[in-house]
Amino acid sequence: MPGLVRGVARTAVVAGTATAVSGRVQRRQAERFAGRDAQIAAERQQAYEQQAYQQAPPPPPPQAPGPDLVQQLKDLAALRDQGVLTEEEFAQQKARILQA
Incomplete structure (x- = not known):
């Protein structure tokens, strides 16, 4: 029985460590991707505004x-x-x- 408890405990420790590491990696990737996505969105918005400004007809005199x-x-x-x-x-x- 002590061997079985030791094996289950080792499995629990390994699984818990893997879960913690996986969660940390996911948070870091999410932060990095969020920053990149915000930059891409800002660039697209700026390009859209420039295009809309260029296509707008000039106001009549x-x-x-x-x-x-x-x-x-x-x-x-x-x-x-x-x-x-x-x-x-x-x-x-x-x-x-x-x-x-």
Whole structure:
């Protein structure tokens, strides 16, 4: 019986040591791979952002509403002065232009 207990104890020690070493190796590998995966993810995100920036169309140039709006109002006033538009029609068209 003492030989059997000794054999079982030796097996338990060997199995416990192997499990501890295996767990330590797995933790180290997981830490190393996590760092590498984070670096790869950051590089991919940066490449994606650069690609998206390069493919984005440039914004349209801002249009100056001043001269066009003023010209429309001048034309409208000229039509009113010529008698083509009534005062009421002039007011309606003026409001439409100013709201746009």
